[in-house]
Amino acid sequence: MQVRLLGPVELRDGERGAVPVGPRARAVLAALALEAGRPVSVARLVCAVWPGDPPATSTTQIHGCVSALRRALGPDRGLLVTRPPGYLLRLDAEAVDALGFGARVREARAADRAGDAERAARLLTEALGGWSGPALAGVPGLHAEAALLEEQRLLALEERIRVDLARGAAADLVPELTGLCAGHPLRERFHAQLMVALARSGRRPEALEVYGKARRVLVAELGLEPGPELRRTHLNVLTGPPSAETTLPHDPADFTGRETELARVLTALGGPGARAALPIVAVSGRPGAGATALAVRAAYRMRARFPDGRLYVDLHFTADPAEVLGRLLRMLGVDSPPAGLAERAELYRARTHGRRLLIVLNDAGGEGQVLPLLPGGEGPAVLVAGRARLSALPGAVHVELAPLPVADALLLLARIAGTERVAAEPGAAARIVDLCDRLPLAVRAAAARLAGKPHWRLADLVRRLSDEDGRLAELAHGDLDVRPGLAATHAGLSAPARRAFARLGDGSFDRESPGNRDGRDHRDSRENKDALEELVDARLLEAVPGPSGHVGFRPPGLVRCFARGLTLRPEVGNATEEWG
Template sequence: MRVRLLGPVELCGEHGAVPVGPRARAVLAALALEAGRPVGVQRLARAVWPPSPPATATTQIQGCVSALRRAFGPARELLVTCPPGYLLALDADAVDALDFARKAGLARTAARLGDGERAALLLRQALSGWRGPALEGVPGLYAEAAQLEEQRLLALEARLQADLARGMAAGLVPELTALCAAHPLRERFHGQLMTALARSGRKPAAREAYRRVREALVGELGLEPGQELRRIQRDVLAGPEPAETTLPYDPADFTGRAAETLRVAEAVTSAALPIVVISGRPGAGSTSLAVHAAHQLRRRFPDGCLYADLHFTAEPLEVLGRLLRMLGVAEPPPGLAERAELYRARTRGRRLLVILNDASAERQVLPLLPGGEGPGVLVTGRSRLSALPGAVHVELAPLPPGEALELLARVAGYGRVAAAPEAARRLVELCDRLPLAVRSAAARLAGKPHWRLADLVFRLADEDRRLGELAHGDLDVRPGLAASHARLSARARRVFARLADGSFARLADGSFDRGEPDDLLEELVDARLLEVVRCEDSGRMSFRPPGLVRCFARGLSPRTEVGNATDDRG
């Protein structure tokens, strides 16, 4: 048997609701609220006849209990005579009001332990059992009904707070708007609505919500808003203005990467503190993708976008100083810990998008992560930063052939590419289909209208001069390759120098790796200077350098490289 109190009072058996008269239903409700504990006859009588039971109340209560036992049928032994009253021997999970209280208590424990997702799930389960006003049809239990309603509202507030902490602000606005209309003097709902509006980029609407609740409180109660509501008004609404956006421009000829852009957008807007790492070979376009995605996401981050170039080697202390100045701190504190603490405080709860470009390691990024829920983070670099906690990783391969040709055509001219399709295909392959290299080649063609595509293909075919031919203004693959090479340990640089000395053929056919420790080859892979090739038949793994890396290695002096590699970080 089950008793339902969170709505019209019902006794439910195996086949559904069991008919019970109104007086017996009141007795049932009073007993179920105290399931497992005795309830005196006088208390049962007040539940049936508020506020003054008749002189025959004891006899009539006995009749109600007899009627309930008939309704319980084979389970009649659950209703126990326990002088001076009766006891309903049901487990707590058989009474929806008690089950609700149990789940709400578990949710509070989960929240204290920092498990917001479990807390939200438990609260949703607890609230799902409500079918209407508690103890409906039993006016004698109005105090108990009011207490249950207050517990429901507290659980609802806790569930909404958990959802806000999980980054669901925009989706909560309609529900919170309705709750504020239904409970015009309940400050917690109004504070949550203000927070949800502000985090959704609707600060004017949030200020209007504060004005309305303040007018209601002063007009109805003669009271100013409480401390918590004033804090939200001060911190969320009267907080700092949007940070000055420092994004580089979004190139008009940005081409392809639609799937990667969508994945970045979904990841950076789907969690309380989303971190997305975009990585790939030098020239793969990780910076361009991050900037392109950031421009598309600016409306989702109304408090601004912060862009910091880490230049692969920048120290967190210096970068934090730059970020704090972007946030309006004229004189950042001198120490790393103090700067990091102030930075987290200035970014906590704000819908900011932070782009950390060209990072080299987790230790460089960790102090630059903003505080609390609200901000999103895009990190770019050659390193995968696989140890960065909670990060979503987006790996950039070379462009597909069609997208590489489209980029070439957009910059160099569609007519020239259409007139020489074979040369165009050969050209983008010589560029490894890397966006930076293709864009540089296309820019050279655009500046040389008298050149045919075949002319540039002829120049690029010479590996000793290919990288030089692909340098055009700021478009140059070599600095990225040089930075990756400079970060290698001394032993890995010696291996790379051997590649420059003619060992590519043996490396490509899998023979070279037998004589070299696996960790050195893996270091070159991590630096994006080698690619892994796995034989489908044998499963054997071998390594090969991409074409432009091979050209870079040919430009090094093996003797100089080995001679200068005196340190050993491998």
């Protein structure tokens, strides 16, 4: 059985279609269906049938309506039962369209918070598609409930339009929003959304005219000026582009795993667990761990959450904060940014204040690079990716990337190299991802090499990768190369840390703890301890807890290969001799 409340009240049987029900019984049915699964008092049912003065026989008539409904529902089904102080309708939420509508809207909101705009739009469209007219039509005794349902419908409609705007459907929404503004002249959000849709369609004068008309109506009808959202939209349309450009790089189709880390990033940026007025998330990991790929994937997923733009800047190529601010301001529509750092920072904060922008800062080397680039006020958010742990970044949520789990690393290998090839040599496949340290970049490079060499067996690549002196060269394929990230990390080390790192390649560094060729133990020197900690912070060493509280250190496999390659360079050899 189905009860329809989002339009004329109707009882439907899947086998018989519409089931005839009298007008008073329909009112009782509607009141019971709104509270399906919960008892409804006889007094409440009386009010639903007779919103004014009920007749003296109202209670008796309610009992008669219940009897009629039991016959309509099927006397043997037990769907309508007596429960003090009245009656209870035994129907699931999906059997009552109004309750199903609410469930779908809640599900859509959860999808939106998770960054899944496509699913959110689909669910909201499905929920709104269940309406066939004014809610509870023909039941005047449930006027308040009908008004509440209509408000829920309008809120869902606003949300669906917001998601559609974020998905780039501005021009298609103009006719619908024009009608909504005419039908709901005091509903400011529809006016704001129409202004955005017009401005993004290249119709800025018309967008400004919408504001003027809405303001005149509000002043004439209510004696009130427009609220903050409509005023802010007017200012954005008047002074700058309604939407900043999106400058994200390509989102790899073979992105694999990282579901837990991605969920943490999405929640911290805009989900229900977001805890700051300016959300800041810092993703970090070893060179090749995929911090950039995860940040880009998250930024694409957050399109609906940040409809005003997602701006991407690679700090590896631009360390000067004034230059970076100039680039960001130009993305925000400022053709000629001011010259000074302070002036640029002030204008940047003003331009980002209150706007739903996501600023993605890639390859940040330290907090000093990031702090001048933080936007102003509520609305925007910042997502930082890089190798460095930005532990001093105030209020940031930190997401650390470990190597991929074996299953995800093998899945990534199979997606690129071919599922059948990986399945045919499972042992060799496992060995390849192990030799790649299960780093996404290295696994992707190995898989790309296999894809380009269809005549190779996986065992052939295992033999090549087993040679530590040539492993990194084997894991270079086009732009897929772990070495630049390792080199950049090495270049940022202090002199003592570089001397310690050189020992990783010349065989004088014990893989569990730092030894010394001449028998002297440098581990207790302050300089040596600081150097080792710096290498751990740079993720070039792993701290390994040992017995009795002793902490040893060992380099990951690809780091050791990189260090071996550096020993062939004279300047690194000199540093090694100085360390010894």
